Amino acid sequence: MPRYTFTLNGNEVSVEAPANHPLLWTLRDQLGVTGPKMGCNLDVCKACTCLIDGEAYTTCVTAMSDVEGREVTTIEGLADGDELHPVQQAWLEMDVPQCGFCQPGQIMNAVALLKNTSEPTDAEIDEIENVCRCGTYFRIRKAIKSAAEKSGGN
Structure with missing residues (x-):
């Protein structure tokens, strides 16, 4: 093998x-x-x-x-020791997760998006296409935009 x-x-x-x-x-x-x-x-x-x-x-x-x-x-x-990545921190601040199952994938796609764009549009966020059965998409959008503002995309 x-x-x-x-x-x-x-x-x-x-x-x-x-x-x-x-x-x-x-x-x-x-x-x-x-x-x-x-x-x-x-x-x-x-x-x-x-x-x-x-x-x-x-x-x-x-x-x-x-x-x-x-x-x-x-x-x-993603986290640096006890310091959360800005996207993880935004997820907590915006109270995004409900069941939490999809959240690791959502966060990783958001991190990749913010690596390439510092001010994502709604259309760019919609392109992520992760499925959230709980329907927290409006909070996910807010969290991504919040993380972008705080980190400048880094």
Whole structure:
């Protein structure tokens, strides 16, 4: 079985997995990283979104062969010690989560968006397309705009 080495939340890891094995299941089952959630396993709900080299990827359809030598960041890797990432802080301040299941993917997509745009429009936020069964979209929008204002997109 092939071995893949990549950086996970700042630490180098090495795992054995089939080349087409989804990153989501390697993260959860082999590495014990449970922030990314499995909602649909079809690249629809986006609950499993993580960053790979700073860009948003749905890990349920990202093969292990695609992460070799790359940097993977999950929700667990966003905070700097006890200091939350500005998007995480905005999520709390705007009281976004209800059930919380989709929130790691929502946050990771928001972080990727703000990396590329410091003043996101409603249309850009709508392009995120994460599914929230609780319907907190208006609070998600407010949180993304709040984080953008406070961090200037960083």
